[in-house]
Amino acid sequence: MRRLIIIPTYNERENVTKMVDRLMAMPQGFDLLIVDDGSPDGTADLVREAQSRYGERVAMIERSGKLGLGTAYIAGFKYALAKGYDRIFEMDCDFSHNPDDLPRLDAMLEDKSVAIGSRYSRGVNVVNWPMGRLLMSYFASKYVRIVTRMPVADATAGFVGYRREVLDAIDFDRVAMNGYGFQIEMKYTAWRLGFSIGEVSIIFIDREEGTSKMSSGIFGEAFFGVLKLPFRKIKRK
């Protein structure tokens, strides 16, 4: 069983070395792929430094500019499938997602095809977000559930594990959204293709280092993109 964690990065120099070290020290033997979008702060240089310590377990895809989360993950998924990984995990670099939760996500993939690290499956587990941001995220998940009928409490979650079969079945050329909407669309597509989805309750902590990349354009894309999802024809690749 080979496991890959994919982390997209944009200006994460305060976090990236600590994150790589943390993941490499875990006993499950996760491999790591960083997808860096030409971070002006030199994130990629720090990844190269880590690569000299960990060798092939740490890979990097460097893209020329800030091209968005969705296409970063798709580049990562294609890499994972080409390299023959069995389980593929998505995670942020900013420690909002706790690496110690990875084993529970991994365990859920024994039974389910998709495992979500969920902020909202048992109450609300978010620490240090301003109330406005929290309400927006919480109601975004409710909105997705009402519009799409997908039985998922945390539809925008970015802490997710996929069995390889799921990524194999999804036609990445048809994935339309690139920001937070991308996370919704991936889960929705997997669900419509008949894959099982489970949620593991996690505690999400707002980033302490580095800066947020949330923007209103990303919000608009997700709001209108979700309305279109139920009308979408979805078929296996």
Ligand SMILES: Nc1nc2c(ncn2[C@@H]2O[C@H](COP(=O)(O)OP(=O)(O)OP(=O)(O)O)[C@@H](O)[C@H]2O)c(=O)[nH]1
């Ligand atoms: N490669 C790449 N990574 C990105 C891009 N935008 C954000 N990221 C990374 O994706 C992860 C999650 O970022 P976002 O979901 O935008 O949220 P954030 O910047 O963490 O903002 P907060 O939610 O406020 O913490 C972080 O590791 C970011 O560095 C992008 O355009 N390209």
Ligand SMILES: [Mg+2]
């Ligand atoms: Mg974050």
